[in-house]
Amino acid sequence: MNLRRLAQFIPFVLLTGIAISSAQEDPHPLCACKPREVGASGSRVDWDGYAKSIRWHYSIDEAMKIARAEGKMVFWQQIVGDLDKEGC
Amino acid sequence: MRTVTFSDGGMVKLLGDKFVCAWVNRRPDLKFKDGLYPKEWRPRGLANGAAVTNITSVFAAPDGTVIHAMPGYLDVAGFKRHFEFAHALQAQLYDPAVKREDRAGLYAKAHLKAAKEAKDDNEAEAHRLLAERFMRVDELKFGFFDGLGNVFR
Numbered sequence: 593m594n595l596r597r598l599a600q601f602i603p604f605v606l607l608t609g610i611a612i613s614s615a616q617e618d619p620h621p622l623c624a625c626k627p628r629e630v631g632a633s634g635s636r637v638d639w640d641g642y643a644k645s646i647r648w649h650y651s652i653d654e655a656m657k658i659a660r661a662e663g664k665m666v667f668w669q670q671i672v673g674d675l676d677k678e679g680c
Numbered sequence: 681m682r683t684v685t686f687s688d689g690g691m692v693k694l695l696g697d698k699f700v701c702a703w704v705n706r707r708p709d710l711k712f713k714d715g716l717y718p719k720e721w722r723p724r725g726l727a728n729g730a731a732v733t734n735i736t737s738v739f740a741a742p743d744g745t746v747i748h749a750m751p752g753y754l755d756v757a758g759f760k761r762h763f764e765f766a767h768a769l770q771a772q773l774y775d776p777a778v779k780r781e782d783r784a785g786l787y788a789k790a791h792l793k794a795a796k797e798a799k800d801d802n803e804a805e806a807h808r809l810l811a812e813r814f815m816r817v818d819e820l821k822f823g824f825f826d827g828l829g830n831v832f833r
Contacts, residue, residue, distance in 0.1 A: 646686055646695050648703055652744075652817055655702035659742040665770060666740040667699040670822050672706045673734055 688756045694763065699739075706822055736825060739766035741774060744816045747787075750806055751825035765794060784814040802828050 649655040652668055659666045686692070695701055737759070738749040748766035769790050773783045791811035798804035805828055813819075 655700045659700040668738040669703040670736040
């Protein structure tokens with residue numbers, strides 16, 4: 593075997609091994625830690641609502657298709673007007 | 681509603697668990713009428729039912745049948761009340777024991793009953809209008825509730 597050629601792959605193998613190892617250990621793939629908030633006890637706790645918000649679709653047809661697949665109802669909001677007003 | 685009702689943690693979970701959500705702005709360029717928001721306006725939301733021609737919330741079955749709709753702003757408590765009505769009615773209409781041809785009658789009966797128990801006149805009239813028409817989402821025109829109030833004209 594060509595040792596010089598083999599040596600070119602060693603860094604790749606090492607990096608891949610580190611990446612896989614990190615992925616298996618990381619419980620929060622989106623970030624290293626969740627944002628914190630003050631809990632009921634007064635101490636800071638992980639913000640449970642992080643990265644969980646209403647996922648809006650912009651097509652009622654698409655929403656109905658997903659609803660049929662997931663067995664959910666559809667909530668559709670029709671709006672008129674400039675929504676840049678504070679409080680909208 | 682997006683900064684008040686839909687920012688409530690419980691509401692986010694409820695909508696995520698039970699619904700697939702969609703929204704459309706029919707005329708995003710339309711400016712609000714002068715005086716709609718008074719000078720002392722604070723971002724705490726409107727009264728339930730305000731802005732009836734500005735917002736309509738529609739609850740539909742996965743097949744596109746309109747189960748319930750309500751014009752105007754809804755706060756968290758108001759939204760939960762209407763969600764519970766829609767959820768219960770949807771379960772009733774799509775109960776396997778209920779025949780498809782009986783759904784329209786059950787729908788009308790439920791809305792007429794709700795009209796009598798409504799919190800205010802606008803809500804009662806909205807239920808009465810819905811009771812007259814068992815329809816799909818593509819048949820619910822935005823002007824369906826125009827008779828209840830007129831913010832933009």
